[in-house]
Amino acid sequence: MMWVRLDDRFxxxxxxxxxxxxxxxxxxxxxxxxxxxxxxxRIGDRELPLVARVRSLKATARR
Structure with missing residues (x-):
């Protein structure tokens, strides 16, 4: 299992x-x-919908 480390101020x-x-x-x-x-x-285009359930991935990613 891998870990993601985020700073307290993230x-x-x-x-x-x-x-x-x-x-x-x-x-x-x-x-x-x-x-x-x-x-x-790196996250491939086909994998992106699996990453997060966001209604409009392209619009969300541009923000």
């Missing part, structure tokens, strides 16, 4: 604090997915 970082709830969930879910599957941060 949610209040200026880049993170401005995210919508859906974008925040997508970001954290992508971190976890990448760690679990040892992808070094």
């Amino acid at each position: 949610p209040s970082h200026r880049k993170i604090a401005l995210l919508s709830d859906a974008a925040f969930r997508l970001h954290v879910s992508a971190l976890c997915w990448s760690a679990e599957h040892l992808t070094d941060g």
Whole structure:
């Protein structure tokens, strides 16, 4: 089992604090997915819907 380490101040970082709830969930879910599957941060287009259940992935990822 892999781990994702987040700083205590992660949610209040200026880049993170401005995210919508859906974008925040997508970001954290992508971190976890990448760690679990040892992808070094790369997530394929076909895998993206498995990472987080967000209604509009493309719109959310652009935020």
